[in-house]
Amino acid sequence: MxxxxxxxxxxxxxxxxxxxxxxxxxxxxxxxxxxxxxxxxxxxxxxxxxxxxxxxxxxxxxxxxxxxxxxxxxxxxxxxxxxSPDPRPVLPVSAVHLSRSLARRLRNKLPWSTTLDRQFERVVLECRADRIPRWLTEELISSLIRLHELGHAHSVEVWEDGNLVGGVFGLRVGSVFSMDSMFFRRSGASKVAVTDLAARFAQAGGVLLDAQRESPHVSGMGGILVPREQYVRHLRPTARDSPPMPTATLPARRLAQPTGSR
Structure with a gap:
């Protein structure tokens, strides 16, 4: 062997x-x-x-x-x-978008807000709950939490009246954020989490959200397939330190606006 x-x-x-x-x-x-x-x-x-x-x-x-x-x-x-799939399903941060119906709900009636790294461990555990197969093992979760403490792993949380209703987590490497998993407790909350992540990551110089696995959910939000070689190039360290992603609590309603006005 x-x-x-x-x-x-x-x-x-x-x-x-x-x-x-x-x-x-x-x-x-x-x-x-x-x-x-x-x-x-x-x-x-x-x-x-x-x-x-x-x-x-x-x-x-x-x-x-x-x-x-x-x-x-x-x-x-x-x-x-x-x-390491080839081609790799990714979401260019500049192309991530919500469906018209979800954007309309955000504008008109959903009082959601988003945060970064407010409840990393909780998001990971919510992503594991009720999932079969349970690939998020205790050992993997322990390492993810440590990488979060070291500043490599991050989460976005979606809140409604103080309740966590959705989220996404993963690792930042180079100009890529590799999304490991997401969850929702309210319809559309995981898509809002991904769109919020794209907006925050773009402000920090990020280029791609890595979806890891192809799905209609990903393609419907602006996902594309890129050759593995092209994906790997984006993982290389940049010549200068990348700025951190914004951590402020923000209204999810802003994500329903055109990309340039967020």
């Missing part, structure tokens, strides 16, 4: 476009951040059945070196699959 010690030794650009690019159990904060910087995101096995299925389906490709193993020899390689 072909094993590499870290993501810097894996040529992601030559990996398969539509399956896992690697297996490995390293979900430590450092390992997770290195993976995102390489253009790769994790999908931990939610149970022993999923872990075994990973081995049954992909063991031959691992043996042939078509899928690499990453991390320590002693770790269970099939506990976490790592993905």
């Amino acid at each position: 072909s094993r590499c010690p870290g993501w810097e030794a894996l040529d992601v650009l030559r990996a398969a476009p539509d399956g896992p690019v690697a297996f490995g159990a390293d979900l430590s904060p450092a390992g997770l951040l290195a993976a995102y910087r390489a253009g790769v995101y994790p999908f931990p096995a939610s149970d022993e059945y999923t872990r075994t299925l990973n081995e049954v389906v992909f063991a031959d490709q691992v043996q042939q070196g078509r899928i690499r193993l990453v991390g320590e020899e002693s770790a269970d390689p099939y506990a976490v699959s790592w993905w």
Whole structure:
């Protein structure tokens, strides 16, 4: 089996476009951040059945070196699959938009407000609730919280009368914000969270929101597909420090206005 010690030794650009690019159990904060910087995101096995299925389906490709193993020899390689789709579904921050009906609701009757990093852990836990498979494992959540403390992971929250009704979270790398998951307790709240994230990230010099997986939800908000090579270029550090995203509590109604007037 072909094993590499870290993501810097894996040529992601030559990996398969539509399956896992690697297996490995390293979900430590450092390992997770290195993976995102390489253009790769994790999908931990939610149970022993999923872990075994990973081995049954992909063991031959691992043996042939078509899928690499990453991390320590002693770790269970099939506990976490790592993905880097080609092409990659992304949302250019300048193109993210709400549907006409949702924008009209925001203008006319929804008293929502948005915040940044006000309740990161709570957003992550809301994203995990009632989800099957439960890929947001305790180990992954612990590392995400640590990366939030270090300033790499962020969340946007949507509020209605003091109640959290939607949110999104993920990691900022280069000019990309990779969205791991979102949730809503009121119809449209997750879309408002993503649109708010795009607006705040644009103010901080961001270019793309990474959707990780293609869906009608993403394409309906302005999503496009870009080649993996192009996506990876956006992950490179900029020559100067990027400014932080604005943290103020803001009215969600502003997101119903044309992009240039937000």
